[in-house]
Amino acid sequence: MIAGRDWIRGILLTGLLVCLCVKGWAHSASTTFLHLTEADGRLSARLELPLRDVDEVLGLDADDDGRLTWGELRHRSGDVERWVASNWGVTAGGHPVEFQSAALQVTQHADEGYVVLHFTAVAPERAVPLRLGYQILGREDPDHRCLVRWSPAGVSDDRARIPLVLVPGRGDLELTRSESGPAGWGGFLREGVHHIWTGYDHLLFLLVLLLPGVLRQTSDGWEAVPTFRESAVAVLKVVTAFTVAHSITLALAALEMVRLPSRWVESAIAASILIAAVGNLVPTGAGGASGGARRRWSAWKLAFVFGLIHGFGFAGVLGELGLRRGDVAGPLLGFNAGVELGQLAVVAVFLPLAFWGRTTRAYRQWVLPAGSVLIAVMAGGWLVDRAFGLGFMPI
Numbered sequence: 001m002i003a004g005r006d007w008i009r010g011i012l013l014t015g016l017l018v019c020l021c022v023k024g025w026a027h028s029a030s031t032t033f034l035h036l037t038e039a040d041g042r043l044s045a046r047l048e049l050p051l052r053d054v055d056e057v058l059g060l061d062a063d064d065d066g067r068l069t070w071g072e073l074r075h076r077s078g079d080v081e082r083w084v085a086s087n088w089g090v091t092a093g094g095h096p097v098e099f100q101s102a103a104l105q106v107t108q109h110a111d112e113g114y115v116v117l118h119f120t121a122v123a124p125e126r127a128v129p130l131r132l133g134y135q136i137l138g139r140e141d142p143d144h145r146c147l148v149r150w151s152p153a154g155v156s157d158d159r160a161r162i163p164l165v166l167v168p169g170r171g172d173l174e175l176t177r178s179e180s181g182p183a184g185w186g187g188f189l190r191e192g193v194h195h196i197w198t199g200y201d202h203l204l205f206l207l208v209l210l211l212p213g214v215l216r217q218t219s220d221g222w223e224a225v226p227t228f229r230e231s232a233v234a235v236l237k238v239v240t241a242f243t244v245a246h247s248i249t250l251a252l253a254a255l256e257m258v259r260l261p262s263r264w265v266e267s268a269i270a271a272s273i274l275i276a277a278v279g280n281l282v283p284t285g286a287g288g289a290s291g292g293a294r295r296r297w298s299a300w301k302l303a304f305v306f307g308l309i310h311g312f313g314f315a316g317v318l319g320e321l322g323l324r325r326g327d328v329a330g331p332l333l334g335f336n337a338g339v340e341l342g343q344l345a346v347v348a349v350f351l352p353l354a355f356w357g358r359t360t361r362a363y364r365q366w367v368l369p370a371g372s373v374l375i376a377v378m379a380g381g382w383l384v385d386r387a388f389g390l391g392f393m394p395i
Contacts, residue, residue: 030137032146033109034166036090038153038177043097043121047084051106051113053137058083070106073115077104084117087136091172092124123153130175138168143198145191152177165191188331192338195314196346201382202310205273206343208375209238209299210350211368212280214358222368224358231355237300239347245307247336250314254332258312265312267386272306273379280372314339 030053035046051068055061060076061068073080081101090097099119107114124130137144146166152175165188166173196202213235215222225231252258279302314335357363384390 030141030144031109032136032144033114033149034088034134034146035149035151036132036175037151038123039151040153041123043090043099043123045090045099045119047088047117047119048107048109048114049084049117049136051115053140054080054083054115057137057140068113073104073106080104080115081117084136087138088132088134090121090175091131091133093128097121097124097130126153126177130177131172132166132175133172134166135168143194144168145194148173150175188334189338189341192335192340193342193345194338195335196339196342199313201269201273201379202313203346204375204378205269205276205306205310206239206242206346207350208273208276208280208372209242209303210235210347210354211371212299213238213351214354215364215368222364224364225355228355231351231358234299235347235351238303239343241300241304242307242310243340243343245304246311246314246339249308249311250336251311251332253312260312263386263389265309267383268309269306269313270379270382270386272309274376274383276302276306277372277376277379281369281376 030050032050033046033048037044051073055068058076058079060072060080062072062075081104085099085101089099099121102118102120105116105118107116132148134146136146144167146168148164148166150164164173212222214225214231216225217223225234249258253260354363357367
């Protein structure tokens with residue numbers, strides 16, 4: 001009976017890891033960029049949308065060969081403009097602002113193609129409040145986000161280009177036209193939480209380091225850590241090392257002090273997950289408590305070293321806004337705080353469950369190795385896909 005309960009615990013914990021891997025495989029979150037400027041009596045908008053998402057909605061690839069050409073996009077430009085116009089807009093005092101559109105362009109963000117649409121309109125009087133409505137891709141992708149860079153007229157340089165995060169389905173966004181407006185800190189706090197919860201590569205890296213946190217390695221193999229406090233300390237070391245490391249590189253990248261190619265960063269993130277997962281499957285040598293100490297020391301050092309790489313991945317969200325150094329402090333602090341809150345929430349759920357199942361043979365012989373293998377397979381797929389740009393993995 002006891003053995004049966006042990007295996008039930010093991011199945012539940014392994015099922016959680018399987019769900020995360022399946023979700024990671026299926027994840028296809030997209031990001032659009034909206035640069036909205038008020039100057040010289042006019043409102044100007046530059047909207048950038050992922051080509052893959054526009055193609056999925058409108059079926060732009062006429063010959064269905066998997067390659068969207070400029071000719072195919074230009075041929076359907078009217079359909080693209082009408083679809084976009086019906087799913088976003090600005091109102092002034094409750095009345096729609098009439099935008100005029102210009103010719104389409106294409107650009108790239110993080111090695112992905114984007115279609116660019118330009119809109120202009122006469123700016124309403126300064127006293128009239130503006131609200132931004134946005135529903136693009138809200139039905140197709142529940143994780144979709146629009147990063148908004150808003151530059152109101154007459155605002156001093158240190159307050160210009162206010163960054164905001166827009167989520168379809170959460171109502172219109174007020175565009176403040178004065179110095180006293182909010183800088184979007186709360187939006188980036190929420191975005192940080194959202195990013196760690198839907199950034200399954202970062203999440204799986206954290207989990208693969210936490211899996212052995214409730215165990216220690218001895219000459220006879222894995223054994224359960226006797227107290228919750230000991231497990232919590234081991235996990236805290238890992239999370240703290242990861243936090244410190246990615247905070248350093250997130251700041252360096254957001255402030256444009258260090259730049260790395262996005263393909264290199266994303267490939268290195270996948271490699272970090274693979275190495276950490278394989279590390280759980282390869283004995284490190286042991287010998288009583290000292291072996292366990294060496295194991296935990298390696299885990300937090302691994303978290304720190306690879307956390308430096310993950311920080312560059314986090315920075316992509318802020319970097320795409322093109323913010324100046326004077327603009328980035330608020331979004332940087334808010335986003336980083338959100339990432340930390342998201343991580344703590346993951347630990348708060350995972351650690352009690354893992355500690356509950358740590359004494360079972362199922363955890364030592366099934367959850368830890370099987371979970372690590374699943375994550376290693378996922379990471380291997382990401383590594384090959386990202387390194388060679390094959391595009392067979394959703395993220």
